[in-house]
Amino acid sequence: MFxxxxxxxxxxxxxxxxxxxxxxGAQCAVIDPVLDFDAxxxxxxxxxxxxxxxxxxxxxxxxxxxxxxxxxADHLSGASALKRRVGxxxxxxxxxxxxxxxxxxxxxxxxxxxxxxxxxxDEVFAIGTLQAQVLATPGHTPAxxxxxxxxxxxxxxxxxxxxxGTARCDFPGGNARLxxxxxxxxxxxxxxxxxxxxxxxPPHGREARFWTTVGEQRxxxxxxxxxxxxxxxxxxxMARDSTLKMPVLLFPAMQVNLxxxxxxxxxxxxxxxxxxxxxxxxxxxKLP
Ligand SMILES: [Fe+2]
Numbered sequence: 001m002f003x004x005x006x007x008x009x010x011x012x013x014x015x016x017x018x019x020x021x022x023x024x025g026a027q028c029a030v031i032d033p034v035l036d037f038d039a040x041x042x043x044x045x046x047x048x049x050x051x052x053x054x055x056x057x058x059x060x061x062x063x064x065x066x067x068x069x070x071x072x073a074d075h076l077s078g079a080s081a082l083k084r085r086v087g088x089x090x091x092x093x094x095x096x097x098x099x100x101x102x103x104x105x106x107x108x109x110x111x112x113x114x115x116x117x118x119x120x121x122d123e124v125f126a127i128g129t130l131q132a133q134v135l136a137t138p139g140h141t142p143a144x145x146x147x148x149x150x151x152x153x154x155x156x157x158x159x160x161x162x163x164x165g166t167a168r169c170d171f172p173g174g175n176a177r178l179x180x181x182x183x184x185x186x187x188x189x190x191x192x193x194x195x196x197x198x199x200x201x202p203p204h205g206r207e208a209r210f211w212t213t214v215g216e217q218r219x220x221x222x223x224x225x226x227x228x229x230x231x232x233x234x235x236x237x238m239a240r241d242s243t244l245k246m247p248v249l250l251f252p253a254m255q256v257n258l259x260x261x262x263x264x265x266x267x268x269x270x271x272x273x274x275x276x277x278x279x280x281x282x283x284x285x286k287l288p
Contacts, residue, residue, distance in 0.1 A: 001129070001150045002150065002151055003021060003022055003151075003152055004020070004021050004023065005020050005194070005196060005211070006018065006021075007196065007211070008052055008055075009200070009208050009210065010048050010075070012036070013034065013074050013249075014074070015032065015075050015198065015199055016032070016198055016199060016200060016210045017032050017033045017034055017048070017052060018032070018154060018210075019031075019052060019055060019056065019061070020127060020154075021059065021128070021130075022128055022129050022130055025059070025060045026062070026128045027062045027063075027127055027128030028061040028064065028065075029063075029065040029067050029088075029127045029132070029147075029149070030052060030066050030067070031067045031068075031147065031154050031196075031198075032069055032198050033049055033052060033066065033077065033078035033081075034049070034076070034078050035077060035078040035081050035261065036048050037252060039249060039252065044076070046078070046081055046085075048078065049078045052082070053085055053086060062087075062128075063082070063086045065091055065125075066079045066088045066089065066091070067091050068091070068092040068257075069145055069155075069156025069157065069198055070092075070096075070140065070141050070143055070144040070145070071096060071099050071253070071254065071258055072257055073171060074247045074253065075253060076252060076257065077256060077260070079260055080259075080261035080263075083261075089116040090260050090261070091115065091118070091119055092115050092117075092260075093118070093119050093121070093136060093143045093144065093145035094119060094120055094121075094143075096113070096115065096118065096143040096258070097113065097118070098143060099141060099142060099173060099258065100258045102172050103172070103254050106280055106282070107251075107254060107258075107277075109255075109259070113259065113260060114259040116260075119134040120134070122136070127149060130149055130150055132147055132148065132150075133147070133148045134147060134148075135148055135185065135186065137155070137158045137182035137183075137185070138175065138178045138179075138182060139167075139169055139175055139177075139178040139179020139181070139182045139183070140156070140157045140158060140169060140174060140179055141171055141173055141174060142174075144156050144158060146158065146186060148193075151190075151192070151193055151194055152193070152194045153193050154198070155195055155196065155197060156198045158179065158186060159183060159195060159217055159221065160200065160201070161197060161202075162212060162216055162220035162221040162222065163203055163206070164200065164202075164203070165223035165224070166179065166224055166233075167179070168237075168241045169241060170238075170244065176233065176234040176237040176241075177230060177234055180224065180230045180233045184224075187226075189214050191215030191218065193213060194211050195212050195213055195214055195216075196210060196211045197210060197211065223236065223237065250283070251274065251276050255274050255275065256274075
């Protein structure tokens, strides 16, 4: 079966959300929805989510799953806000508990994690009549997973489009060697399999694109095409990562995304706050 995939691009964070479904009126999965957030004003909005919700309503879809490929550091998850509007179970790889414990020294992440289902590696599940499988893909973070839904593979932040390459591995718990192994596992899948990315950062002059194939990745990916060995990849990845700053939304994103997309509880004055740790040396190493 070849599921329909509708992709939605958020130009402000470069994030691509996807809706996967068998046909009109079917059950569907929404992958990596975005909650808009303006850091300067502290304002959230569901502008991006409204496009997804309109599509779900227009196709008469029933949201069965809201899937997260990982705890994104570049945007706030729209999972919780989406669930409130259209229902569905929020699912993520079970290693997310390890990421939570890494960040709980910095942020108060005690209490419920906010996800409805933690997927085991290789877990098989259904989206209506579609067969889906979780593939653990650690490297970018320890808790990354890909979702293989029939012939469509949602790779999260492992692979980007072939001319962009791969995701960074310098967040806490990131590991370039693990990412290489995870990617080789994905690229061992059939060449015709469609590969849907979670981000696109199009080089100058190219329009944003959201999918490619395993075969194209093996032939053209600038970081991991066939013939590039692990040590060459790791050397190049680490050299590149050493030049990257921390993402602007890292701290807000961790405080929301590690709660299944829920905002922190309000203070006594009724307002919600996101914290910025000062001189937390685990992050300060990226400063100039
Ligand atoms: Fe990411």
